[in-house]
Amino acid sequence: MSLAISLAYLVAAVLFILGLRQLSSPRGARRGNQTAAVGMVIALGATIPLLHFTTAGLVIVLIGIAIGAPIGALTARRVHMTAMPQMVAIFNGVGGGAAALVAVTELLDQGMHPAFALAFPSVLSIVIGGVSFAGSVVAFSKLQGLLTGTPMTYPGQQVVNGLIALAIIALAVAVLTAGSVPAFFVALLILALVLGVAFVLPIGGADMPVVISLLNAFTGLAVAASGFVLNNFALIVAGTLVGASGTLLTKLMSDAMGRSLANVLFGAFGQVVAGPAGVAGAEGKSVRSGSPEDVGTMLAYARKVIIVPGYGLAVAQAQHAARELADELERRGVDVEYAIHPVAGRMPGHMNVLLAEANVPYEQLKEMDEINDEFKFTDVALVVGANDVVNPAARNTPGSPIYGMPILNADEAKNIVFMKRSMRPGFAGIDNELLYDPKTIMLFGDAKDSLTKLVAAVKAV
Amino acid sequence: MSSELLNEFTFFVLAIFVGIEVISKVPTILHTPLMSGTNAIHGIILVGAIVIAASANDPLHIVLGLVAVTLATINVVGGFVVTDRMLEMFRARRPTRAAPEVPGERLRQSGSAK
Incomplete structure (x- = not known):
């Protein structure tokens, strides 16, 4: 990493931190968001000129931005204030998906036996990013009314979810020890997506904010993990900032509802609602x-x-x-x-x-x-x-x-x-x-x- | 552990503390904008997506890079714009008591009477 990039990333990191701080007070909140946006522009501006683009690489970056920017800007502009939460969910989900894809691509390039220092964060990024992507899509669907807001439960659900989680751990260990075969980490990504869906389905619509906040923190961690994969300081710092503050914010939200986070996530609520005691x-x-x-x-x-x-x-x-x-x-x-x-x-x-x-x-x-x-x-x-x-x-x-x-x-x-x-x-x-x-x-x-x-x-x- | 990895790990740990410290005193009314703002910040993954897309030269990498850049761009652009929209609403307030009934009129007054 060249000196110029390092310095630019340092400036960006400071702007993110200042932005977060301003966002925490009503007076400076809007400026805080703009401060963070400036940090983002600086980080991007410092990275892009020093990359060695292939022709195809340059083309897909331009096309990707040309597709993504109007989609992001227009949906964010047009959405009704009431639909804000699901908007945040979907913007968060795509970020998690991007983090997972970055890690998949890096693993592909590293051959059968990547260094542990690279393989481990890659696996984390794939799993966390995948869960965040799929979970956010389900959260979006519930709030948008595409899926019912009531918890979806079935007997033995916790066991099934537990088994999916175990399978993910087993596959992760396989990638880390036996060798990084594409089939393994593609399976890992698919299972992470399944877990994301299975994890959010049993949670009721009223609890979605807490879930979105948690998935937001997840994406932050997935981005930080991708930062370790790419040895990129900006990703590590920004991702970790979001991971940490997002976790705290999640806790503050569940506190406001007078419940523990575990209670929100693991269905105690859902069972009572599903039971006959409800409206009788x-x-x-x-x-x-x-x-x-x-x-x-x-x-x-x-x-x-x-x-x-x-x-x-x-x-x-x-x-x-x-x-x-x-x-x-x-x-x-x-x-x-x-x-x-x-x-x-x-x-x-x-x-x-x-x-x-x-x-x-x-x-x-x-x-x-x-x-x-x-x-x-x-x-x-x-x-x-x-x-x-x-x-x-x-x-x-x-x-x-x-x-x-x-x-x-x-x-x-x-x-x-x-x-x-x-x-x-x-x-x-x-x-x-x-x-x-x-x-x-x-x-x-x-x-x-x-x-x-x-x-x-x-x-x- | 290489020294670079150690450096990265140090940043990681310090960033955890900063992340918790910096938002610990946020009022409830700002929880939603703050969540949305942090959501935009993890759009920094766009940097990572561009890094991996830059060297693409076979169909598989082209597809992966394109999708990653597109998704990350949506995250970063949508994230900042939607947060700005939320916070914009907090600015347009404090109308004077005797303000006339036309909503647009009130908005303009409150904007200038800051």
Whole structure:
């Protein structure tokens, strides 16, 4: 590695670290992303001029970039804010796939007995990159609705997954000791893909953010492993940074859901949902359903209203309608705030992004710890398309799958209005006793539609 | 262990600590953009993909190199653009209370009233 490249990689690494740091604070976040992008340009700019391209090599690099860049840019530009999580999943998956292919190519070129220092990271990169690619595709499909979001389980699934993992280890050992035969590491790649699919299938849609974050960390590690294969310092440092920060981020996310990572990944949740205990509790209890006019009057004469947005608001694209309602209420002197659960939406922070898109003032967005004590002084808690994050079962029912998850204390408000499309349970598949609370009024229908009607009703008061 | 490998291993271990340290105090609202941003950074695999594609001279290597470069480019370009889009939304806020009702109007006001 020449001096110029080394220095350029050092600059790039520093920019990545600075970028990550800026990304961790709201003020500098956007600049942080740009800083990291500059680092990327520098790393690429330093590498390319010093490579010895074959004609074919130059052509495929240009074609690859000419195909990949518009695909990446256009899909990223066009995607709806609500579809953001699956977009991140797919961008992550292709990175893992690229890392695996880089390692496959290097192994091909090294003959039967590559040095251990090269073969070992190659095998890691193939396995981790392959799992990340296939797992991300499944995560994408679940969030996009191509596959059902409910966990897919069958008897003996853990055993089958375990056997796949064992086969991978056996093949890896074979590549490292018996010799690097193409058939072996191609089989390794295929098994890694199978494991990626098998690993994500039993995990429910609500847990996908955690899984995507984990796969993101995986890809980081696969890239770092490829860096060891190619003796490339930039890949090692950038990949490891992502691997480490991604792992921490994964832990923070599962903490926000009040669960351990192992619990998210290894199906305890899935089994409960699959069991009969799920939705059965609904019979024999009655709900109170109201008209937009009733609710509008109640809101107009309230002193304090807290809006609890959930994924239902996001899918209905109702964030603008919610802001209109809030504006209308504020004009009448009602104090309006939004209570944001850490996992509202499909990813931590997802709801903030959506509401910011609708120009909701930042000061009105309150995080859970900040606002939970205010519910008892609140006249109306308006729950828009959220369910599990206000389910008191998380506090009161030790047997419940969400028991222990921190929730918003919407049940302490004087009145609760639930805007839902139906009585269907939330993403976790569990019944919510708050729906049957005497203080609760149900407002059935599409969230955007209902909010628009509420705006009209409040104006009419 | 060769000295180069030892060097690489040192960087690897140090980068683990930096990676954990640098994001340990991130607020929840930034988790999604941060995940997306780190996702873009591992797009550095494009450097690796170009390195292996550069020397391609037979059909197998051409296919592998082409696919690797294409996938890595999608990762890096899509990753940065999508993160930028998310963070763009955080900027367009803090409208004044008495702002008029036209959404576009609010946006422009909040942009200049920073």
